[in-house]
Amino acid sequence: MTNSTAMDPVAQPVRLLIVDDDPLVRAGLALMLGGADDIDIVGEGADGTEVADLVDRLRPDVVLMDIRMPAMDGLTATEALRARPHAPEVIVLTTFHADEQVLRAIRAGAAGFVLKDTPPAQIVDSVRRVAAGDPVLSPAVTRRLMARAAGTRPGSGHDDRAGRARRRIAALAEREREVAVAVAHGCSNAEIAATLHLSVATVKTHVSRILAKFDFNNRVQIALLVHDAGLLDDDGPETGGIG
Structure with a gap:
């Protein structure tokens, strides 16, 4: 750029x-x-x-x-x-x-x-x-993409991807993991901040660190990684359908 x-x-x-x-x-x-x-x-x-x-x-x-x-x-x-x-x-x-x-x-x-x-x-x-x-990609779009991804049928390729994703997620600190899961649930930074009792600036810092650790371009890639790791069943913050 x-x-x-x-x-x-x-x-x-x-x-x-x-x-x-x-x-x-x-x-x-x-x-x-x-x-x-x-x-x-x-x-x-x-x-x-x-x-x-x-x-x-x-x-x-x-x-x-x-x-x-x-x-x-x-x-x-x-x-x-x-x-x-x-x-x-x-x-x-x-x-x-x-x-x-x-x-x-x-x-x-x-x-x-x-x-x-x-x-x-x-x-x-x-x-x-x-x-x-x-x-x-708004939180609403992220949720639609996650819903589509969740419908992917398991298979050997899926299992391999899940294992790689879990190993990558394991490299995150506990708070970073919580933020990553919230991102995958389609939460905005403000929603994550309110749920985890953090400032919006701190949430942005955590997201930036996660992006840097995985050499990602955007938060949807974070969401896809969390999905691949099978973490979307974790309790996630309730969202209000923000678009």
Whole structure:
């Protein structure tokens, strides 16, 4: 991501790359997002096969990535892109509210997803938030994703993943583990703070430490790890459906 100056964290516009196989969708997104003074559309791509070259040449801060594309889908492109050092953030563009494809994108390191029928102002806000390091997945979206993940049938691959997840969770301090489980239950920082009798700032610090320990990009990856470790049966804070 492009580093802005310490004096003014919004001095530089967000460099955005749009990748979608539908030229009308690309044109609409470019028109919508290009109207924001703090967003600079640096390029467009029509397929996942173009992403690596476009990123190398254009150095975007954020990539808005469609899932369904012909030669290389957006999920494969996201996985390849996020495996690279100094990769831009990725927002998955989808028609699905909660789908196993979205879960795969989040596991790969996408900073979130937006629906194609999302109001324009919210898409603009999503790009801004991701560029600022804030994933665009509300607690309500997290809960939907967890519900989908919970429906995954156990198998050898699932069991292997569960064992790896439990070993990683074991590296957390007790308070960090409590925060991680609360995140997986879809709680906001304020809800976690109230339940665990902590300040919101302290909760944010714990979340940041968990992200750093696991080299994660966002709290949904924390939630998926907790789910994989089988900890969602733990007592979690009651939430009020915050979106």
